[in-house]
Amino acid sequence: MNVSQDQKIWSLNTIIWLIFLILISIIISIPLIYFNSIRLDEAQSIWQVSHSVSEILDIVGRDVHVPLYHIILHFWQAIFNNTIISARYLSLFISIISIPFVYLLASKLYNTKIGLMTTVIFILSPFISWYANEARMYSLLLLLAVLNSIFFIDILKEDKRISWIGFIITAILGIYTHYFYWLFLLSNALFYITNYKQFSRNLFQKFIIVAIILILAIAPWIYYVINLGSAANTKPILNAPSSVDLFNIFSQYIFGFQPDIINSIILSSWPVIVIIIFTTLQRKLNYSVFNTFVIFQMLIPVGLAFILSYLRPIFLSRYLIVSSLFLYIYIIYIITTYFKRQMKILYIGIILVIGLSLSFQIYNPNTPVKENFEDVSMYLTTKATARDIIVLSAPFIIYPFEYYYQGVTKVETFPIWDRSKISSIPQFNSNTISTQVDKIKEGHQYMYVILSYDQGYGKEFKTYLDNNFEKVAEREFSPDLTLYQYKLKL
Amino acid sequence: MNNYISMNDNPRKIFLQNTQASKILLIGVALISLIYFIFITFFIAPSNYWLYGILIVGEIFHLWQIITYIITVWDTQSNNIYDENFSPEVDIFITVAGEPIEIIKETAIAAKNMVYPKFNIYLLNDGFVAKKDNWREVKKLAKDLGINCITRKIPHGAKAGNINNALQQTKSEFFVVFDADHVPAREFLQKTMGYFIDSKVGFVQTPQYYKNHNQNLVTEGAWRQQELFFGAICKGKNKTNSVFMCGTNMVLRREAIMAVEGMCETNIAEDFLTSLFVHSKGWKSVYIQEVLAEGLAPEDFMSYYKQQFRWARGSLEIIFKYNPLFNRGLSFSQKLQYLSSASYYLSGGIFLLNMILPLIFLFTGNVPLINSSMIIALVFIPYIYLVMYILQRSSNFTYSFKGLAFSMSSFMIHIQALIAVLTGQKNGFSITSKTQVSGNFIHLNWPHILYILISLIGITYYLSNIGVTASLFANGTWIVLNIMIMIPFLQASLPLKQKNILIENEKSFEAVPAVVSKLTIDQ
Incomplete structure (x- = not known):
């Protein structure tokens, strides 16, 4: 040239x-x-x-x-x-x-x-x-x-x-x-x-x-x-x-x-x-x-x-x-x-x-790549109380969630991941579902579960929750981002 | 750095240059074609066995065409023996059967102007037996120009009979055949005769170039088809000693033709069959990679239609009556080449079968294969892309959609020819008109129009009964493709507009006087 x-x-x-x-x-x-x-x-x-x-x-x-x-x-x-x-x-x-x-x-x-x-x-x-x-x-x-x-x-x-x-x-x-x-x-x-x-x-x-x-x-x-x-x-x-x-x-x-x-x-x-x-x-x-x-x-x-x-x-x-x-x-x-x-x-x-x-x-709000973490976080900021628990699965969605979330409710992941101690997310083990859920729900009134980015165990996790708790609400915020609310037995 | 063509290149040369595709590419195309065929045939479960059968028959034919094409263009370099000092006496036959006198005159003048030690020009005047009005004018023309005229009085064997009749009245060891509208270059004989130094060479063929290819849609479409044939295909056939005579612009050794008892009069594509007989007697052929004569393409759709029918009928007769596979005199390569050229005219039937598959879906919901659409696409797209690319590459990027569209849209001509061969219908030899017959020939394309109508009805029927589905889009797209292929053909059958376009550096041979240029350009 x-x-x-x-x-x-x-x-x-x-x-x-x-x-x-x-x-x-x-x-x-x-x-x-x-x-x-x-x-x-x-x-x-x-x-x-x-x-x-x-x-x-x-x-x-x-x-x-x-x-x-x-x-x-x-x-x-x-x-x-x-x-x-x-x-x-x-x-x-x-x-x-x-x-x-x-x-x-x-x-x-x-x-x-x-x-x-x-x-x-x-x-x-x-x-x-x-x-x-x-x-x-x-x-x-x-x-x-x-x-x-x-x-x-x-x-x-x-x-x-x-x-x-x-x-x-x-x-x-x-x-x-x-x-x-x-x-x-x-x-x-x-x-x-x-x-x-x-x-x-x-x-x-x-x-x-x-x-x-x-x-x-x-x-x-x-x-x-x-x-x-x-x-x-x-x-x-x-x-x-x-x-x-x-x-x-x-x-x-x-x-x-x-x-x-x-x-x-x-x-x-x-x-x-x-x-x-x-x-x-x-x-x-x-x-x-x-x-x-x-x-x-x-x-x-x-x-x-x-x-x-x-x-x-x-x-x-x-x-x-x-x-x-x-x-x-x-x-x-x-x-x-x-x-x-x-x-x-x-x-x-x-x-x-x-x-x-x-x-x-x-x-179009249903564009597949849209992930409406902002709305779900805002919703939970106003809706969830300190007596409730928010559970995020897969665990890595905690990054976008916590970017917006300003509420008082405790946030947990499933599988449970303590980011302050380990950088790797623990592997899912179906034998430990009940143990982990028991640990998560301990002392709470409602469990708000956000499911997104299914890593192969989302369905099993949700089935467990459906079978053991009363689902009181469900809302899809964007494709592949759904919030479920469960009433826990205190 | 970039040695590909530009449109500033001479259109007489571009289709003959740079036709050698990479052998790795050719092998790649052959492999992917095989993979596609095996995949479709054995790895996708049939849905409807009848439709599956139709599909597979089509795929077998396509595979045959691709593989034989790859074999043909495998090596397009020539290595024929040539001696420029070899210059025996030659007879020039200009075959005439009622063409306009101006056209004959220009060819005869150009022939007279050829530079060569000794040659004799003959107008083979078949106007009398063909009941043409101007046969006396032809005689007068010969007299005026000081050349010979042989006027037949007893008809037999059409053009082949005309040549055979002339052979009985002439004596040179070699003779040249020009159609009345094919104007030779001054150096035609200088550049062709030297190949006969090899005493086994029976005939020498040169390209058939249509100087009026830019005149209208018909001439353009006809030339687009010819470019591939006279480019890579004939060059490849030359390498395997299997190029065949194309009826004009050719030099023949009398001994070779007499060895097969003259030009074959039993087939309307006499040149094709005579070549087969000559080759089977062990004679060699040569294809010269240079345009040494310029002719006229059929200028209207009716003439094109008749020309294609004649070629299709003659070629298909080779398969059914003179099958080269059973001819012991031919080498394996020659058998393959004759069979592949002749079988090209079976493609019409195959195209029709493929076309009706999406229509059957619209009315019945039946498809050939259990739906694995995207997997098929994964194999089909690279396959079709590479096949198209190799056509482009081996034609020096001159092969165009228009050429493809004319070839595929001629399906009804091919089918009619096949029926004529199978039922033994008599078809007379009709000469391709050298002047445009004006008019609307859309009626000849009734199958195409019918297809479009049935498609529209089918889509409406499907929408009203089933609604919008993904399968409708898939099949609808195939229908759109089929119709797109038909459009240039349909356009050409409508009353024609002259394009009046002359490629900048496209100049006719020096021998062509202004009157012919006017005739072919300004119409």
Whole structure:
């Protein structure tokens, strides 16, 4: 990419468009930042970064993550304050920085038209919007992948030192942001290996050196984590994914998080993909090898995560957020190969579908990923008394619950977990249900049980309660977040 | 860095360049096709055995097509022996049967302008036996141009008979066949004759390029289909010595043709069958990867329909009457290639069977397989993607949805041809019209319209009886796909608009005078 091309990419018209898109992005984010309850993952982030840096390393090291985001959030929260709103602003800030780079990436891969069209989809995407406003590391993961891709393309096109430096720095930051960044890098490597003939010959050795640098860079952390040992049961258990989960990921990339009934209709319409494949049979105008790069980044991390999940379940769409961007780029590329009128119709159609999905996701209280810990906490703050007991299961939902809860009622978890003594949540043992419940209910009038994130024993626990106590109330606050009230025999 | 095509490339070249797909990719496509087939056949339980049977028959056919395609395009590099100093005397046959005199004239002038030591031009004038009005004008044209004219008075064997008649009245060791509308390049003979230095080469075929491919929807659709055939497929067939004659733009060794008692007159695709006989006698064939003559695609839907029917009928007869599997003179590769080319015309029936499966669901609720939709999708999507990709890759990214749509939407032509072969119906040889027959030919596509109507009725019936279900969306989407495939074909059968588009650097051969350019471009 030479200077004149860069100037073409950054025309005044484009900059005005990008500023407009950034404003739209901020407007979209307001309801997500302010009106959504804290979620489990966010609560864990807030709790983790409230510690010192060394403690953060210890906590994150025992967790399934790498520490860069947590350290950044720690200092961010120190400057602002340790609330969920300020934490979400960090994600939004990173996401907004990503917008011009998304445009730059798609423009470098194809052209500025595709760049701008992709950026519109990017800011409207319900999936991206969700994580652009969540107090987690996913917007950072995406930004670092976008930057790294830009440097990678520059290397393949021109092999400049500055590109290598940028590539190495973003790669190191990326691998300290999320373990799944390695899948992204692996896809880069596979793309290069399968297309090396198309590029300069001396790149291979340099890529090998970069790979060694990255391994050396992550080695201290790996050594640290191995020495720590990991905490057990502090995260929801994942199941091995099915073919439905695989398609669900791509459905989420486009339609966001929708209720089951809508989702089943979307998934049943999978032959639409066949229609798309058939209609991509176009005489390719200036077919680029970077098409393969986009396809690789769209499919390979998802495919690898799917396969690896049979060894250890790790298949979560948010871990694979980078692939969503490449899906958008590819969709836009495809529709720009059609005739102008068809292209306009399809593009408007896609914007409408994505926009409607976004609105539905934001304003529908039954959006599956919504976790309304705020309302349940507020409800119990006013409803429960000091004579009652609140029981949370799975135990780790105590993080989002206690973020809001200001009541006087004692809060317990099932299984009982004394966080001051052990970092690991005790394993469930069905033989100890009655003992533990007896211990929990001791001296209380009502037991308020919040069930969420079933770890495989929720049903058994609830059946026990139903059989032994009188259920006097039940209320669902959000999908998979239900409060039960039991009258205890004093 | 990027050696793929751009539309600024010459359309005469792009379909012939860069057709060699990676062998790893080809193996990958073959493997995933096999995996998909095994998975569908053995790992998903049937729901309705009749529908399951239909589905599996279709899948067997698709697997056959994919595997034979992969074998065909496995190696598209040529290594034929060539000697540019080999230049024996040649007879040029321009077959004529009532085409407009201007078209014949331009072909004849271009033939005269060919650069070669010694050749004799003959207009094989079949206008008299074909009862065309202009047969006398053809004779006069020959006289005016100072070339020979052979006018048949006794009809037999259509085009093949015309050529055989000429062979009796000429004597050169080699002869060239041009259809009346196929204008040769000046270097046609220079670039073809050198291959006959190999005394076992029986014929040399060059690509059949449609210079009017941008004229309207019919010419465009016809060319999109041809590109794949004259690109990767013929190049691959060349490697296995199994390219067949395509009726025009070809040079033949008299001895090879006489060894099979002349051009075959018993089949309406005489070139295809004659090639089979020539190969079975041990003669070799050569395909030249360069456009050396330019012709005209059928310009209206009726002409296209008749042309496709003739090719389908002739090819299917090969399967049912001259099955290459039982021809001892052919090598295994040649048997496979002839069978795969001929069996292409069975695809219409298969497409129809596949099309009706979602309709059956709408009216009866029956499906071929017990519902494992997402698992099937998991295997089917990479399978279909890779199959489409390999078509794209091996055609240098020239194969388009339009070509696919024309091929698949010709299902009724294929079925009619199959019925004609099985029932032994007589079909005369009809020459593809070289001028546009204007009109509305939508009636020829009544099966397509019927399908759309039944689909609409079926969806209404399902909605009123069952309501909105996920299965409705799945089957509805298949129906939408089928209808989308039909749309370019239906559009082409409506009264045509001329596109008046000429690709920037697409210039006709120098020999083509302005009158022909006007005829083919400005209409």
